[in-house]
Amino acid sequence: MCSVLAVAELLTVEDALARVLAAVRPLESEAVTLSAASGRVLSEDARAAVDLPRFASSAMDGFAVRAADTPGTLPVVGQVAAGRPAERALAAGEAMTISTGGVVPEGADAVVPIELVTQEGDTVAIAQAAPHGANVRPRGGDVVAGDVVVPAGTPLTPSRLAALASTGITALLCSRRPKVSIVSTGTELRQPGEPLREGEIYESNGLMLAALLAGSGADVRPLGHVEDDPAAHEAALARGLECDVLVTSGGVSVGPHDLVRETLTRLGVEETFWGVAMRPGKPLSFGTREGVLVFGLPGNPVSSLVGALLFLLPAIRALQGRRHPEPGFGVGTLAAPAARRASRDDFQRAALERVGDDVVLTPLAGQESHMIARAAAADALVHVPRGDGELSAGSRVRYLPLDGSAGA
Numbered sequence: 001m002c003s004v005l006a007v008a009e010l011l012t013v014e015d016a017l018a019r020v021l022a023a024v025r026p027l028e029s030e031a032v033t034l035s036a037a038s039g040r041v042l043s044e045d046a047r048a049a050v051d052l053p054r055f056a057s058s059a060m061d062g063f064a065v066r067a068a069d070t071p072g073t074l075p076v077v078g079q080v081a082a083g084r085p086a087e088r089a090l091a092a093g094e095a096m097t098i099s100t101g102g103v104v105p106e107g108a109d110a111v112v113p114i115e116l117v118t119q120e121g122d123t124v125a126i127a128q129a130a131p132h133g134a135n136v137r138p139r140g141g142d143v144v145a146g147d148v149v150v151p152a153g154t155p156l157t158p159s160r161l162a163a164l165a166s167t168g169i170t171a172l173l174c175s176r177r178p179k180v181s182i183v184s185t186g187t188e189l190r191q192p193g194e195p196l197r198e199g200e201i202y203e204s205n206g207l208m209l210a211a212l213l214a215g216s217g218a219d220v221r222p223l224g225h226v227e228d229d230p231a232a233h234e235a236a237l238a239r240g241l242e243c244d245v246l247v248t249s250g251g252v253s254v255g256p257h258d259l260v261r262e263t264l265t266r267l268g269v270e271e272t273f274w275g276v277a278m279r280p281g282k283p284l285s286f287g288t289r290e291g292v293l294v295f296g297l298p299g300n301p302v303s304s305l306v307g308a309l310l311f312l313l314p315a316i317r318a319l320q321g322r323r324h325p326e327p328g329f330g331v332g333t334l335a336a337p338a339a340r341r342a343s344r345d346d347f348q349r350a351a352l353e354r355v356g357d358d359v360v361l362t363p364l365a366g367q368e369s370h371m372i373a374r375a376a377a378a379d380a381l382v383h384v385p386r387g388d389g390e391l392s393a394g395s396r397v398r399y400l401p402l403d404g405s406a407g408a
Contacts, residue, residue, distance in 0.1 A: 010277040013310060013345050016286070019272050020311050021325065023288050024318040027176045027244065034165060037156045039217050040174040041320040046150045049168035052142035056104040059135045063095040063117060063124050064108035070130040076122050080105060095124050104136050111135035143167065153323035155217070175320040180218040181240035182209050184225035185233065185251040185260060186299060205249040205297070205304045212308055215403070216316045218245075228257040237263055241292055244319065247312060250299030253283045260296050261285055269294050277386065278345045281306040293319075306347050306381065309400055329383065329398040332359030338384045338391045345386050349378035350399065361399055378402055 011019070029043035058064065058080075065074060074095040080086050082101035090096055090107035098104070098111060110130040118125040143149060149167055150160050156172075164172070189203040190196055203225050210220045221243055226232040228251070237260070240246035251260035252274070261274065264287060271287040274296075280303040285296035295312050297304040310327055317325035338348060350361040361382050380399040384391060391397065 010275045010282065010344075011273050013276060013278050016273060016276045016284075017311060017314060017326065020286055020293075020315050021318050023272060023286075023293060024315055024325075025291060026321040027178060027319050029173045030176050032172050032174045034161065034170055034172060037172050037174060038158070038161060039156060040172070040177070041155050041217065041317075041322055042150055042152050043173045043175050043321055044152050045148045046164055046169060046172055048143045048145050048147050048149050051140040051145050052167055053137050053139055056139050057137045058098045058100055058102050058104055058111045059137050060111055060113045061100050062098060062111045062113040062135065063126075064090060064098045064102075064105055064111055065095045065126070065130060066090065066092060066108060067110040067130050067132045067134070069093055069095075070110070070112065070126045071128055073123050073125045076119070076124055078105075095126075109133060109136065151323075153321050155320075155322065177217055177219040178245055178316055178319040179221060179243040180213050180245040180247060180316070181221045181223050181243040182206050182213075183223045183236045183240050183246070183248045185228065185248060186225065187227040187229075187257075189225045204301055205299070208301065208305060209247055209249065209297075209308055209312075212305075212313060213247075213316060216313050217320055218316050228259060230259055230263065233259045233263040234266065238267055241267060241269075241289060241294070243292070245293045245295070245312075245315065247295045247297065247308075249297045249304045252285050252296035252298060264294060264296070276307075277343060278306070278310075278347065279341060280347070281310075282344070284311070286311065302349070305402075309381065309402075310347075327400055329400055330359060330380075331396060332361045332380075332399055334382065334391055334393055334395045334397050335360050335362040336393050338363055338382065338395075338397075340384055340387045340390055342388060343386055346384040347381040347400075348384055349402075350380050350382045351377065352379035352399070352401075359399070361397060 032040055076097060077094045078086050078096040080096055080098040080102040082099050085103040086096055086105035090105045096105055109132050112126050112130050149163050184203050184206045188200050190200050192202050206222055210222055213220045223236055223240055226236045248260050251258045269287045269289045274285040275282060276284050281298055283298050284307045287294045293315055297307045314325045314327060348363045350363045353360045364378055380401055383398040
């Protein structure tokens, strides 16, 4: 049987997260094509294969000139379009029409925008002197071949993929996606759409957790839900332990039908901690078996959500080698008072509104851990640190987005 921690032995949120991350060993790497790398995490620095720009190019539609020839009236001796360089060098006292992105011809050292000149036939009149280098993008001004474009431990967002593609990269070394199994427990659970008998409820935690995990790069393996039966628990949890991470919801408290921790112990899981000084989500467990991470989340939906955001998702990021896997708290302003708890951190659902450069957070009515429908109106979790009294309206507070997106 698992030992039950006394209330005085509850870990702080900070200590619990530190123990989770200390147990993580990043997964092995694999080659991934650039087109399949969205959302993956780099295992090694990605370096530019070519200079960007690859050549001196024009930043404007206009005329390529020698700065020393301006101001003045110059003959237009050629045209340069993107992908179609000039056929010869620019001589002194000449100009060439050039498009944005076109190769600045040899001999030219400035581009005069078309709106600043007067063109008559085959000549162009330039009224003002053009500085040396004006509107010219120098070769390698963005990045030089061999420079790091995206460092290891960075998730590959669309803009980062575009940067890598522009430097000629076709394949990357990325961390393997962690395989995560999800098991929901409880005889009372039924799938949405099934008829409900007295005392039964619809299962929602599995779907919620799968959506959060998929958005963090995990390879999610839902195993459904099991009734409060020792044999059923053992069979399902044994299957879940074949993945890199096993996540359960429900069955981690101290009631007669809470079988998860006892079953995990029989299966060889070494419990690292049980119980965190927070609300909601206090009866949360974490352990390991031969490198497999095991999270026992509470059954109340909001408790399960909070535990996943604070501990599970950081572990998923760390498994992929993310440089900063910890929850990425933002800072905003509290719109209404929030009561503090003497011994537990509180994570309150709140509506988020952007007002100018600030984020304003309004705690919502109905903060009980079973009120998942109320959570649908929330955008964020406001961290109310443990202590006496209350946080007054106008206090600066930390918050987590409820979509699980926070994390560098």
